Amino acid sequence: MISSLFFLMALLLLLMALRHWFLLLRSSLVIDEHPWSCGPLVTFSRTKGEFNDNLLALLSNSPPGAVPFPTLASVTPPDDLIGPTQDDFGGDDVVGILQASIPPTNHIIKPLAVIFSTVISSKLATPPKAPVSPILVIRESALISTVNIHRPRLNTKAHLMLTTTEIVAHLICNHVEADPSLVVGKVDCKNAFNAIHMEPILDVIRDELPILLPFAELLLSMAPIYTVPSTITIELKAPLCTL
Amino acid sequence: MNASSAFFNLGQSRSIREASRLHPHVTIMLIADDTHVLGHPEEVIVAIKSIRTLYSRIGLTQLRYLPSTAGLEVGGTPVGHYDFVTESANKCVDKICYLH
Numbered sequence: 001m002i003s004s005l006f007f008l009m010a011l012l013l014l015l016m017a018l019r020h021w022f023l024l025l026r027s028s029l030v031i032d033e034h035p036w037s038c039g040p041l042v043t044f045s046r047t048k049g050e051f052n053d054n055l056l057a058l059l060s061n062s063p064p065g066a067v068p069f070p071t072l073a074s075v076t077p078p079d080d081l082i083g084p085t086q087d088d089f090g091g092d093d094v095v096g097i098l099q100a101s102i103p104p105t106n107h108i109i110k111p112l113a114v115i116f117s118t119v120i121s122s123k124l125a126t127p128p129k130a131p132v133s134p135i136l137v138i139r140e141s142a143l144i145s146t147v148n149i150h151r152p153r154l155n156t157k158a159h160l161m162l163t164t165t166e167i168v169a170h171l172i173c174n175h176v177e178a179d180p181s182l183v184v185g186k187v188d189c190k191n192a193f194n195a196i197h198m199e200p201i202l203d204v205i206r207d208e209l210p211i212l213l214p215f216a217e218l219l220l221s222m223a224p225i226y227t228v229p230s231t232i233t234i235e236l237k238a239p240l241c242t243l
Numbered sequence: 244m245n246a247s248s249a250f251f252n253l254g255q256s257r258s259i260r261e262a263s264r265l266h267p268h269v270t271i272m273l274i275a276d277d278t279h280v281l282g283h284p285e286e287v288i289v290a291i292k293s294i295r296t297l298y299s300r301i302g303l304t305q306l307r308y309l310p311s312t313a314g315l316e317v318g319g320t321p322v323g324h325y326d327f328v329t330e331s332a333n334k335c336v337d338k339i340c341y342l343h
Contacts, residue, residue, distance in 0.1 A: 171272070172272070172281060184287070185287045185288070185290075186317070187294055192276035193247075193248070195302045197302035201251070203257075
């Protein structure tokens with residue numbers, strides 16, 4: 001009996017120590033401000049929506065330092081591009097987007113996006129005459145986006161808890177902002193979780209986590225017996241078994 | 244078949260390891276079913292083509308076309324042109340403030 005009590009007390013102390021350690025770790029990860037924040041104190045580019053209306057009202061009573069950011073033209077026709085032309089990219093489509101940091105009175109059109117055909121142009125190996133911000137879109141495969149990133153500055157302290165996802169997002173942001181020659185490409189698979197084959201998953205589990213193999217086979221080997229017809233409206237939070 | 248996120252990542256792990264071995268100069272980062280490739284344009288493009296080929300062997304053949312916008316979402320975080328980031332943030336605020 002005494003030993004059980006002693007064990008429970010030790011366990012309680014251990015849990016308290018763990019909680020204290022977790023809080024310390026959490027406080028060490030809080031960031032006071034975005035390290036990459038830049039630009040004016042209050043900026044926006046949206047021209048409609050309730051949030052925009054409220055923001056306009058806020059700005060009308062705001063201190064002089066808070067200025068609305070001008071709305072920028074989104075896409076400029078390829079013919080108006082200054083710098084690389086469509087021919088520089090082997091006839092592939094080129095669209096230009098105004099650089100956000102340039103005042104509207106001094107428009108300098110800078111091509112930011114290049115749409116490639118199915119075959120990647122070898123033009124990339126030889127840089128065009130004028131600098132191009134490498135936001136690239138590869139048709140049917142990926143979007144590559146980078147550089148000249150202007151994040152709205154936060155006028156309050158931003159307390160961010162770093163999660164795994166945020167770490168990746170921050171990592172990508174920091175890299176592409178620090179080195180303009182870098183780009184990030186995103187491969188987005190359609191219906192990925194349903195499309196992936198069962199065998200590659202089981203192969204990995206069989207070789208590296210064999211203890212999970214029966215469980216994985218049980219989960220992956222059978223498709224659901226019942227499917228819900230599209231004519232039935234499913235109430236959220238309702239247990240599936242009632243269907 | 245509907246694989247959980249963990250099983251999905253196990254299934255794609257060998258494809259990604261192979262891609263990483265073939266393209267050591269790019270950094271490949273995965274968030275669930277999204278694959279991000281960081282590097283110089285010409286290397287990233289070649290790596291993405293390799294990944295597409297490797298993915299096709301495990302059933303991931305249909306890659307969705309991403310429109311020519313000025314940014315992308317990395318784990319839900321908008322990254323890219325100022326307008327894209329601001330618009331995404333405004334939409335998020337609208338959703339939180341007015342739809343709930």
